[in-house]
Amino acid sequence: MDFLLQIDWFQILTSLAKTVFLLGIVLTLVSYTVYAERRVSALMQDRYGPNRTGFPTTLLGTKKDFSPFLGGLGQPIADALKLMLKEDFTPSYVNKFYYWIAPGLGIAAVIVGLAVIPFGSSIAGVPLVIANVDIGPLFIFAISSLGVYGIVLAGWSANSKYPFLGSIRSTSQMISYELSLGLSVIPIFLILGTLNLTQIIQNQVANGWMLIPGITAAKPHFPSPDQFLLWIPIFISFIIFTVAMFAETNRLPFDLPEAETELVGGYHTEYSSMKFALFFLGEYAAMILGSALIVVLFLGGWSIPFLPDGTAPGVPGIIAGLISVGVFFAKVAALLIFFIFIRWTLPRFRYDQLMTLGWIWFFEIALVNIFITAGILAYLSSR
Amino acid sequence: MAYTVPRPKLTFAEKIYLPTVLAGLKITLGHLVKMLRGKTHVALQYPEEKWDANLPAHYRGAPTLVSDEHGRTRCVACQLCEFICPPRAIRIKPGEIPAENKFAKVEKFPAEFEIDMIRCIYCGMCEEVCPEQAIFLRKDYAIVGTSRSEMVHNKAKLIELGGVMTGLVHKWNEKK
Numbered sequence: 001m002d003f004l005l006q007i008d009w010f011q012i013l014t015s016l017a018k019t020v021f022l023l024g025i026v027l028t029l030v031s032y033t034v035y036a037e038r039r040v041s042a043l044m045q046d047r048y049g050p051n052r053t054g055f056p057t058t059l060l061g062t063k064k065d066f067s068p069f070l071g072g073l074g075q076p077i078a079d080a081l082k083l084m085l086k087e088d089f090t091p092s093y094v095n096k097f098y099y100w101i102a103p104g105l106g107i108a109a110v111i112v113g114l115a116v117i118p119f120g121s122s123i124a125g126v127p128l129v130i131a132n133v134d135i136g137p138l139f140i141f142a143i144s145s146l147g148v149y150g151i152v153l154a155g156w157s158a159n160s161k162y163p164f165l166g167s168i169r170s171t172s173q174m175i176s177y178e179l180s181l182g183l184s185v186i187p188i189f190l191i192l193g194t195l196n197l198t199q200i201i202q203n204q205v206a207n208g209w210m211l212i213p214g215i216t217a218a219k220p221h222f223p224s225p226d227q228f229l230l231w232i233p234i235f236i237s238f239i240i241f242t243v244a245m246f247a248e249t250n251r252l253p254f255d256l257p258e259a260e261t262e263l264v265g266g267y268h269t270e271y272s273s274m275k276f277a278l279f280f281l282g283e284y285a286a287m288i289l290g291s292a293l294i295v296v297l298f299l300g301g302w303s304i305p306f307l308p309d310g311t312a313p314g315v316p317g318i319i320a321g322l323i324s325v326g327v328f329f330a331k332v333a334a335l336l337i338f339f340i341f342i343r344w345t346l347p348r349f350r351y352d353q354l355m356t357l358g359w360i361w362f363f364e365i366a367l368v369n370i371f372i373t374a375g376i377l378a379y380l381s382s383r
Numbered sequence: 384m385a386y387t388v389p390r391p392k393l394t395f396a397e398k399i400y401l402p403t404v405l406a407g408l409k410i411t412l413g414h415l416v417k418m419l420r421g422k423t424h425v426a427l428q429y430p431e432e433k434w435d436a437n438l439p440a441h442y443r444g445a446p447t448l449v450s451d452e453h454g455r456t457r458c459v460a461c462q463l464c465e466f467i468c469p470p471r472a473i474r475i476k477p478g479e480i481p482a483e484n485k486f487a488k489v490e491k492f493p494a495e496f497e498i499d500m501i502r503c504i505y506c507g508m509c510e511e512v513c514p515e516q517a518i519f520l521r522k523d524y525a526i527v528g529t530s531r532s533e534m535v536h537n538k539a540k541l542i543e544l545g546g547v548m549t550g551l552v553h554k555w556n557e558k559k
Contacts, residue, residue, distance in 0.1 A: 043418040044411045046425040239401070345407040 014126045022119060022130065023111070025329060030284040031076030033336050039070065040337070041344045050075040086273040091158075094270060098157035103275045106150025107282035110289050113143045117292045118198045119328050120302050123321035129198055136197035137189075140293060141182050144248065147286065148174040151250075151257060151267045154279070158270035166266030169351065170250065170257035176358030177247040177254075183366035184240035187233045187373035188297050201301030209300035210234050226380055233373040238298050240362050240369070245290040247358070250283060251339055253346040254354055261348075291335035295328065299335075302328040435522065443507045443520040446498055447545030448538070453485075456542055457517030460491040464509035464518055472502035473509065496538040500526045519545060 035050065042049025051071035058064070090099065116136040120128030133139055148170060155167020188210060189195055192203050204210060213223035213231055223231070247254040258266025268279045295301060302324035349357070396402040417423045427434060438444075450456050460477035478494030480487055509518045523544060528534040536544070 040415065043415045046414060046418060046423045048426055048428065341408060341411065342404070345411045346404060 015130060018126075018128065018130050019115075022114060022117075025119075025325075026111075026114060026285060026288055027281075029288055029329065029333070029336075030281055031080065033284050033287065033340075034079070034280070035072065035076050036337065037340050037343070038075075039072065040340045044344045053078050080277075083274055083277040088273040088275060091270055093159050095157040095159060098153045099270075100275075102150050102154035102157060103271065103278035103282070104150075105153065106147055107278050107285060109143050109147035109150065110282050110285040113140045113289050114285075114292070116140060116197060117289070117296065118201055118301060119292070120321055120325035123318050127198065128321065128325060132196070132198055134194075134196045136195060136200075137185060137293070137297070138195060140289065141178065144286065144289065145174060145178050147282070150279070150282065154271065155267040158267075160270060162263040162265070163267045163269045166257045166263045166269075170267060173247055173250075173254065173256060173354060173358075176355060177244045177362075180240055180358060180362035180366045181244040181248055183363070183370065184237045184244060185297055186366075186370050187237045190370070190373050190377060191230060191234070197296050197301075201296060201303065204300040205303040209298070209303070211238050211298040212300075229376055229380070230373070233369050233376065234298070236365065236369045236372075238294075240366050241297070242294060243357075244362060245294065246339070246342070247354070249286045249290050249339075251287065252343040253349045255343075255348060256351060256354060287336060287339055288332060291332045291339065292328075294335055295331045299331055438522050442522050443505045445500065445505075445521060445523040445526050445536070445544060446503065446507075446509055446518055446541075447521045447523075448493075448496060448517060448541040449519050449545040449548040450542060452547065452549040454547075455486055456492065456538075457515045457548075458493050458496065459489055459515050459517070460493040460496075461514065463512045463514065467508045467512045469506060469508060470502040470504050472499045472504075473497070474499075493538060496541060498536045498541060500528075500534045500536055501531065516548075519548065521545065 039049040039051075049072070053072050053074040054064075055074045055077075090096065115130040116133055116139050118127070118129035118132075122128055151170040152167045155163040155165075155170070158164070188200070191210075192200055194200060194203070207213075208223065208227065211231075211234060213227040246252075250257050255266075257263075258268065260266070263269070268276055271279060304327045414423070448456055448458055460475055462475050462477065465471075465473045465475045474495070474497040475493050476495035477491045480489055480492050505520065507520050510520050521544060526534070
């Protein structure tokens, strides 16, 4: 119990700094994911999307608003301002207590989950992970399944039909997909023999990414036959994990909890203003958490070939650390764009199809996949 | 009698669904790329690009009062449009045409004619009911104002928007 009595100011201050840094990045990423979603969906449907709102530099005395790239990059700021200024309306028939805590629960679960994600190598000797726990993925699964309470309470306390249907759907969807989500990544832990996300990344830095073996930090090379053999179960688990992540984050094609065309707005039908924005924020933050987990487990985290990974000689530690953060979030952003592409490409699954997929296919495939991996590992170690 | 819905026979690739996801992505990404390269032109960038030139002849824009070839407002203040107007947007105050006027036989004219464009629903009933073919829905659709009173079109504004329409009915001509 010594650590409770001594105050380690360095630890406290660096943790605070990392928390603020990560939260800042994630919230910015959330708002620009919303922008990307609107823009990409528009472009896919032959529309333009939000392309007007620039940064209002005219307020500072310039001639024109600053509106780079495709335009509309000021839209997230305008959206946030709008949501804060909107009337926060609480219907008279809701269960006030649960109605008020539900949005907070929804987003808190996701943000707590971010704590164990290693989002970079290290800066000046400080590892870029807020809590370097040895049960990273378990922690995330445990916390993110608490996120369903936000949705369930929202649907139940709103005391109206559509939110209730949405929350019930969410519950059963969550149960059927958490199973395959948890089981699908067990092969990774079998192969690497660790549950610590930082160690998982360091393994991939040394031995190549899980999904693309051969991409090591030092020098990409052609993967060995052993790696090819192990790649098969990893690929299966990647597919299952990604699809389950779509279901877990309530994204199309599994967005049954909020199916706009069936349930008005789903579980957040009765919410307005900032409470609705919190759900929205939570949903996108969950997407980011999911993508971050996929990046950490399958795509090598912050490692990239030919670029310093924090330990390379000749590069100052701070710059290398910042590059690794950039690489990590670039991978996350690429996955987010993929999420968006999928959303605007596929139609929604029917409810029974979703259940069949979850219980009859993915659950079994994930289970069998574990045995395949174990078999391959036993074969490799017996040689 | 029971009718069995014919289900399509799915190939293996369609059954495992993932290849069809890729096929779908190919379509949507094709649209995305075409948009980025400026090859598609379906949506209009509204204030800069307008469809005004392509509006059909029967387009129902703002209701207006038209004048005939003699410069006379065709309206005879019969108040049928005021009566038929579903949202009651029209207010007419009839006036009498003095005896020395060339059109004295018309007897009445609208001293005031107001259409509240906040209330107007662009249904075109006024145009349909008008026995004089005096009120027409023209192609103006962007009716804006900064106050409620600005949104009420008075007679002068309505005549200005309506313009001249010739060769419709001639029952008030001198020779008749």
